[in-house]
Amino acid sequence: MRVVQQRSLFHWLAWFRAFGLVASLLAACFIAPAVVPVVSAQTLRPMPAFNLESIDGTRFSSKALEGKVALVDFWATWCGPCIAEIPRWNELYGRYQDKGFVVLGVTIRSGWASDIRPDAKKLKITYLVVVGNDDVEKGFGGIWGFPTTFLINRKGQIYKKYTGMYPQQEAQLEADIQKLLAERP
Amino acid sequence: MISQLRSIAAIMMIFASALVPSQLAAQTAPGVTLTDKQQKVLDYMLNDWNKPSRITGVELAMGDVGGQYSPDDRYAIGVFLKNNPRLHRTLRTFGWETAILTPNEKLIARIVSRAERENQNPPTREEFARIVEVSGAEVTDALEKLDRFGIMRRDPAVRGLGYRMAEDRYQDWEGAMRITFMNHRVQVEGEKPFEVY
Numbered sequence: 333m334r335v336v337q338q339r340s341l342f343h344w345l346a347w348f349r350a351f352g353l354v355a356s357l358l359a360a361c362f363i364a365p366a367v368v369p370v371v372s373a374q375t376l377r378p379m380p381a382f383n384l385e386s387i388d389g390t391r392f393s394s395k396a397l398e399g400k401v402a403l404v405d406f407w408a409t410w411c412g413p414c415i416a417e418i419p420r421w422n423e424l425y426g427r428y429q430d431k432g433f434v435v436l437g438v439t440i441r442s443g444w445a446s447d448i449r450p451d452a453k454k455l456k457i458t459y460l461v462v463v464g465n466d467d468v469e470k471g472f473g474g475i476w477g478f479p480t481t482f483l484i485n486r487k488g489q490i491y492k493k494y495t496g497m498y499p500q501q502e503a504q505l506e507a508d509i510q511k512l513l514a515e516r517p
Numbered sequence: 518m519i520s521q522l523r524s525i526a527a528i529m530m531i532f533a534s535a536l537v538p539s540q541l542a543a544q545t546a547p548g549v550t551l552t553d554k555q556q557k558v559l560d561y562m563l564n565d566w567n568k569p570s571r572i573t574g575v576e577l578a579m580g581d582v583g584g585q586y587s588p589d590d591r592y593a594i595g596v597f598l599k600n601n602p603r604l605h606r607t608l609r610t611f612g613w614e615t616a617i618l619t620p621n622e623k624l625i626a627r628i629v630s631r632a633e634r635e636n637q638n639p640p641t642r643e644e645f646a647r648i649v650e651v652s653g654a655e656v657t658d659a660l661e662k663l664d665r666f667g668i669m670r671r672d673p674a675v676r677g678l679g680y681r682m683a684e685d686r687y688q689d690w691e692g693a694m695r696i697t698f699m700n701h702r703v704q705v706e707g708e709k710p711f712e713v714y
């Protein structure tokens with residue numbers, strides 16, 4: 333008897349869910365185009381402000397990224413996958429820098445600027461490399477794996493966070509960069 | 518009345534500090550110098566760190582070098598490493614804490630660090646004894662060492678443990694890529710044990 337009652341309950345629940353799904357889809361058709369951009373703009377988190385030492389000894393302020401699309405790559409000199417990504421960052425930087433795209437390598441757990449400089453030279457990094465610290469890591473929400481890359485839009489908001497390396501990442505990232513570059517500052 | 522008591526306490530503390538053995542005072546001073554025996558351990562570590570992925574810590578190095586070493590020896594070497602980051606890139610990369618803590622101290626620090634970050638109560642000393650598989654006295658000893666190195670501090674408000682991380686920044690040091698509170702000890706046949714990152 334109890335089994336029959338449960339089946340009956342599941343039956344009604346299934347109908348209720350189906351009705352809800354159809355209603356949601358219908359509602360989405362009418363209101364989604366207007367709502368989605370507003371909601372996504374509100375949910376994007378601003379990039380934290382930072383001022384870090386670059387490996388050439390100068391200071392770099394996050395203010396310098398204003399109005400630009402930035403790829404912020406948290407990496408370490410002893411991290412194999414991070415090193416493997418560097419040629420891709422060089423390539424993207426070379427391809428889009430004229431359109432307002434910058435790459436910033438934030439080096440963490442790799443020693444002082446004087447330690448990192450020879451590594452950056454050896455790895456032929458063409459973009460700016462700075463020395464990270466606890467504050468900048470915390471500001472970006474914590475770095476729990478290498479490599480961790482953030483894409484920042486022209487409004488200074490964190491558009492996406494990419495963790496690790498995966499096959500589709502390159503195409504996805506480039507599409508995101510192109511999308512953000514097309515947006516107005 | 519309270520201010521008088523404070524003055525008396527301050528005077529007593531000054532007298533007490535004067536009675537502390539001069540050797541211990543020298544060990545804790547910023548410009549600490551190492552004894553020959555301690556220097557031998559340091560040399561062993563620096564040589565180890567020049568090998569790929571090696572990060573053998575003080576405790577293991579003291580065992581590998583051989584001879585009698587006390588907790589004060591480890592503390593002296595630890596303070597020396599803390600004050601001399603120019604000694605080796607390993608210190609600048611992973612921090613002096615990585616090289617001076619024992620595996621049990623690291624495990625305790627890592628668990629407390631995570632609990633604080635997630636706003637949860639850390640395990641009690643009894644629970645730690647079970648987790649780390651050591652005696653309660655050894656847990657207390659590890660907590661005291663972490664306190665002495667300034668990584669944790671006493672806080673009676675933390676029920677069951679009585680300690681918390683000394684600085685908020687340590688709460689983010691639990692991640693997989695922050696190896697400070699991690700330990701990877703390796704034993705290869707025919708070689709002395711070593712640690713890697």
